[in-house]
Amino acid sequence: xxxxxxSRILQMIPPLFGLTIILFVLLRIGGDPVAHLVDPxxxxxxxxxxxxxxxxxxxxxxxxxxxxGRILAGDFGDSFRFRSPAMPLVLERLPATLELxxxxxxxxxxxxxxxxxxxxxxxxxxxxxxxxxGSTLGxxxxxxxxxxxxxxxxxxQLRWLPVSGRDEAASIVLPAITLGSSIATTLAxxxxxxxxxxxxxxxxxxxxxxxxxQVMVIMHHALRNALIPFVTVFGLQMAWLLGGAVxxxxxxxxxxxxxLILASVQVRDLAVVQAGVxxxxxxxxxxxxxxxxxxxxxxxxxxxx
Amino acid sequence: xxxxxxxxxxxxASLFALVALMLTACVxxxxxxxxxxxxxxxxxxxxxxxxxxxxxxxxxxxxxxxLDPPADWAIAATWIHMNLFDCLVWRNRDTAVFEPWLxxxxxxxxxxxxxxxxxxxxxxxxxxxxxADAVKWTYERILGDETLITHKQWLFIKEIRALSPMEIxxxxxxxxxxxxxxxxxxxxGVQAPIAGMKQKEEGSEYTPIGTGPFQFxxxxxxxxxxxxxxxxxxxxxxxxxxxxxKAIPEVSTRVANLxxxxxxxxxxxxxxxWERVNGNEGTEIKQFLTTQVMLLAMRIGPSAKYExxxxxxxxxxxxxxxGLAIDRAALVDLIDGMGIPVLSRVTPPTLGWSExxxxxxxxxxxDRARELIQEAGYDGSPLTFHASTSWLKQKxxxxxxxxxxxxxxxxxxxxxxxxxxxxEQIYFPYRNDEIYMDAxxxxxxxxxxxxxxxxxxRRERSGWSGPLADEADQxxxxxxxxxxxxxxxxxxxxxxxxxxxxxxxxxxxQMYDTVGISKSLDWNPPLDGFLWMGNAKLK
Numbered sequence: 001x002x003x004x005x006x007s008r009i010l011q012m013i014p015p016l017f018g019l020t021i022i023l024f025v026l027l028r029i030g031g032d033p034v035a036h037l038v039d040p041x042x043x044x045x046x047x048x049x050x051x052x053x054x055x056x057x058x059x060x061x062x063x064x065x066x067x068x069g070r071i072l073a074g075d076f077g078d079s080f081r082f083r084s085p086a087m088p089l090v091l092e093r094l095p096a097t098l099e100l101x102x103x104x105x106x107x108x109x110x111x112x113x114x115x116x117x118x119x120x121x122x123x124x125x126x127x128x129x130x131x132x133x134g135s136t137l138g139x140x141x142x143x144x145x146x147x148x149x150x151x152x153x154x155x156x157q158l159r160w161l162p163v164s165g166r167d168e169a170a171s172i173v174l175p176a177i178t179l180g181s182s183i184a185t186t187l188a189x190x191x192x193x194x195x196x197x198x199x200x201x202x203x204x205x206x207x208x209x210x211x212x213x214q215v216m217v218i219m220h221h222a223l224r225n226a227l228i229p230f231v232t233v234f235g236l237q238m239a240w241l242l243g244g245a246v247x248x249x250x251x252x253x254x255x256x257x258x259x260l261i262l263a264s265v266q267v268r269d270l271a272v273v274q275a276g277v278x279x280x281x282x283x284x285x286x287x288x289x290x291x292x293x294x295x296x297x298x299x300x301x302x303x304x305x
Numbered sequence: 306x307x308x309x310x311x312x313x314x315x316x317x318a319s320l321f322a323l324v325a326l327m328l329t330a331c332v333x334x335x336x337x338x339x340x341x342x343x344x345x346x347x348x349x350x351x352x353x354x355x356x357x358x359x360x361x362x363x364x365x366x367x368x369x370x371x372l373d374p375p376a377d378w379a380i381a382a383t384w385i386h387m388n389l390f391d392c393l394v395w396r397n398r399d400t401a402v403f404e405p406w407l408x409x410x411x412x413x414x415x416x417x418x419x420x421x422x423x424x425x426x427x428x429x430x431x432x433x434x435x436x437a438d439a440v441k442w443t444y445e446r447i448l449g450d451e452t453l454i455t456h457k458q459w460l461f462i463k464e465i466r467a468l469s470p471m472e473i474x475x476x477x478x479x480x481x482x483x484x485x486x487x488x489x490x491x492x493x494g495v496q497a498p499i500a501g502m503k504q505k506e507e508g509s510e511y512t513p514i515g516t517g518p519f520q521f522x523x524x525x526x527x528x529x530x531x532x533x534x535x536x537x538x539x540x541x542x543x544x545x546x547x548x549x550x551k552a553i554p555e556v557s558t559r560v561a562n563l564x565x566x567x568x569x570x571x572x573x574x575x576x577x578x579w580e581r582v583n584g585n586e587g588t589e590i591k592q593f594l595t596t597q598v599m600l601l602a603m604r605i606g607p608s609a610k611y612e613x614x615x616x617x618x619x620x621x622x623x624x625x626x627x628g629l630a631i632d633r634a635a636l637v638d639l640i641d642g643m644g645i646p647v648l649s650r651v652t653p654p655t656l657g658w659s660e661x662x663x664x665x666x667x668x669x670x671x672d673r674a675r676e677l678i679q680e681a682g683y684d685g686s687p688l689t690f691h692a693s694t695s696w697l698k699q700k701x702x703x704x705x706x707x708x709x710x711x712x713x714x715x716x717x718x719x720x721x722x723x724x725x726x727x728x729e730q731i732y733f734p735y736r737n738d739e740i741y742m743d744a745x746x747x748x749x750x751x752x753x754x755x756x757x758x759x760x761x762x763r764r765e766r767s768g769w770s771g772p773l774a775d776e777a778d779q780x781x782x783x784x785x786x787x788x789x790x791x792x793x794x795x796x797x798x799x800x801x802x803x804x805x806x807x808x809x810x811x812x813x814x815q816m817y818d819t820v821g822i823s824k825s826l827d828w829n830p831p832l833d834g835f836l837w838m839g840n841a842k843l844k
Contacts, residue, residue, distance in 0.1 A: 031725065031726075031729045032729040032730075032733060032734070034733065035728045035729040035732065035733035036725075036728065037454070038454075038733070039378055039454070040732075040745065041754060041757055041758065042733075043762070043763055043765075044609065044610065044735070044765055046457060047733060053451070053452070081370040082370050082371065082526065083370075083371060083376065084510075089526065092526070144555075148555075148557050148558070151557070151558060151561050152561065155561055155565055156561050156564050156565055159565060162567065163558060163561045163562045163565055163567055164553055164558045164561075164562060164567075165528075165529075165551065165553075165567075166528070250554050250555055251555045251558060252558065253528075253551070253552060253553040253554065253555070253558060255525060255527060255528035259527060259554070260527060263367070263527060263554075266725050267725070268725075268729070
């Protein structure tokens with residue numbers, strides 16, 4: 001187990017290294033931060049002066065190596081916007097994003113498990129059709145649109161919930177439903193198909209023939225075996241969830257990392273984007289590791305080497 | 306268990322799931338806003354925030370990136386800074402006249418020297434006394450720090466001399482006719498010197514300490530800034546006791562916050578929401594005129610950053626045809642009347658504005674434009690037209706302009722870019738081709754900045770040359786140091802005429818903007834929409 005964990009942690013290093021190259025190319029070569037550091041009336045000389053002050057006049061490979069050296073020393077550099085170290089800015093916002101991600105996962109599970117189960121148990125029924133159509137629609141509707149519709153209905157019309165921000169506990173309801181419902185659709189479909197496959201297995205027929213109750217058959221024999229693909233997809237959805245958080249945090253003015261990264265990308269605040277995406281990547285990798293470890297809990301036959 | 310019972314169990318479980326969904330709200334711990342700076346102990350923070358009834362929230366697209374006035378020049382930042390800090394001189398936003406502020410009086414001693422008498426009895430938020438040392442420290446700090454974004458705006462100052470504790474003399478590098486405008490420009494807020502020096506020595510996080518109507522309470526970056534009334538404000542304590550600036554980037558969310566009374570004031574409400582805001586009990590839309598002028602800028606020749614440029618707009622007849630093909634009245638209709646047609650970037654009350662160039666649709670003559678294009682021997686080669694999506698309906702306006710130019714026979718290659726791409730790939734590498742569209746403002750209310758880009762050493766985007774360009778250059782340089790306002794105004798009018806004569810720019814319209822406001826808030830947007838809330842009241 002320890003060998004497995006150590007190996008998985010080592011495997012995280014190459015993708016993180018690759019990430020620094022991809023981000024540098026996309027942000028630095030694809031755009032010019034200096035354009036955001038000078039006023040519109042700045043002259044050629046003034047622009048050149050700012051470029052030199054930030055070291056953007058150096059060759060690209062030199063800029064990258066300097067940046068990589070700093071990252072290896074744990075320093076992601078300073079934000080151009082805030083004139084302060086980038087990583088603390090990102091870490092300040094991490095709790096808000098994790099809070100939203102966890103609440104969204106909970107919403108997704110609460111919707112997906114009953115919907116997937118019912119849809120599989122009552123295959124080809126009206127309920128199944130409703131879940132299938134709902135899943136397709138849910139996947140097709142963009143997050144920002146769902147968010148705005150929820151605001152208009154629950155906040156503006158009914159006045160039940162706050163429109164935006166993170167000022168009170170109820171503020172998380174709408175962003176969590178927006179983000180959670182979109183992954184719930186995928187999870188429900190995965191659980192449905194997985195359950196249908198398991199329900200056709202011989203051991204299920206045997207269990208029923210032995211007179212085991214329907215609830216026991218579903219919850220004990222079928223669901224447990226159908227959970228492996230469900231948990232795998234659930235882990236993979238974490239990346240999608242964090243990507244979606246960028247949009248949802250913006251719509252709901254939720255002060256998380258997604259909003260910070262979006263604002264930083266718009267002005268090429270390289271250090272903050274680098275630090276933010278690095279943290280996002282780590283969260284996704286750790287989640288996937290936890291998902292792998294959870295297999296052994298779900299199915300005791302699985303052992304890690 | 307029978308199938309029927311089993312279905313009931315599943316049904317009840319599903320119901321529980323739905324209830325649990327609503328209870329998701331409870332998983333979030335109530336977030337506690339954190340103070341922005343550990344060094345906040347330097348500020349005498351108010352004991353408690355004021356009563357809810359006395360608080361006002363403002364929904365903004367973005368907040369400051371720094372609470373230090375010379376470190377952030379964005380207009381939204383200036384608004385927040387000016388509620389924390391006072392300047393020596395104040396531009397009255399209703400009359401556009403300069404008024405004494407922290408300087409009780411001022412006089413021009415010579416072309417390069419101004420003497421200012423400082424206001425007695427004013428205190429900073431931390432109790433420090435306002436005096437000549439504070440003024441000297443504030444502006445010498447800007448002059449000595451090249452990394453501050455407004456540093457170059459202050460290089461007009463040569464020296465600041467304290468004549469007595471409450472009297473200073475400011476010497477400028479050149480004769481400075483725009484002195485009052487520049488001394489009240491971005492970064493002008495006077496800061497507490499003792500606390501400022503202590504922060505610098507300790508290397509602690511910057512904490513804003515000014516003399517303004519509000520004092521700093523907390524800043525959660527990109528989320529909100531809370532200010533509390535300065536009860537000892539030298540003009541009297543503000544009626545608003547707590548002022549909260551909230552960052553709400555999505556416009557429909559901002560409007561929804563106004564409709565639900567979660568905020569009292571929001572900026573830039575799009576036209577499609579006006580009816581909803583006006584129809585909502587307790588909210589209304591108010592318009593105000595900005596200093597932004599939408600314009601078409603043309604490249605006339607190559608420049609150092611674009612030496613190999615050749616284009617059809619180097620032909621004066623083509624440029625004139627473009628000017629004659631534009632129907633400004635139609636463009637103003639397209640933006641729902643949210644503009645005033647102009648033939649110049651200098652708008653009232655700025656010195657040098659002209660009735661002949663303001664609120665005028667200009668000559669719209671597509672027939673003459675077609676003739677000019679024919680006379681120019683135009684071969685149908687495409688003209689690249691860059692536009693961004695920064696401003697109200699800018700994409701639609703760019704498309705309408707394209708249609709107008711195509712109507713007179715020009716082949717237009719319209720490229721609408723997002724604002725980041727436009728700024729990075731066109732505007733700042735100075736790689737603009739035949740035409741680009743942009744809106745430029747004038748927060749100084751002085752004409753020098755409106756014509757600066759046509760000074761000979763600043764023509765990277767226009768590549769303008771020739772006798773008219775030479776004459777304009779000479780006038781721009783003379784007007785910048787001309788201490789006679791009447792003669793200076795004439796010079797700027799002449800410069801604008803020269804720009805129009807050679808069709809360097811085709812000015813379209815001065816832009817209006819809107820605020821959505823709670824009817825319980827007694828505040829009217831001033832001339833340029835400047836959000837100074839020291840005079841705001843709750844009804």
